[in-house]
Amino acid sequence: MRQQLSFSLFTDFENFSAFKPAPRHGASATTLFDQLEAWSGALKPLRA
Numbered sequence: 001m002r003q004q005l006s007f008s009l010f011t012d013f014e015n016f017s018a019f020k021p022a023p024r025h026g027a028s029a030t031t032l033f034d035q036l037e038a039w040s041g042a043l044k045p046l047r048a
Helices: 023-047
Strands: none
Touching: none
């Protein structure tokens, strides 16, 4: 997988405990999950 996400304690966590990612991560997260689905589908025959 090529896409990566980096989260910051200062901008992506409320009170340093509740995970609330910034809206700027939306497009990157979509790309990451699309790649994850593609890889999991490609590797499915190997798991069988």
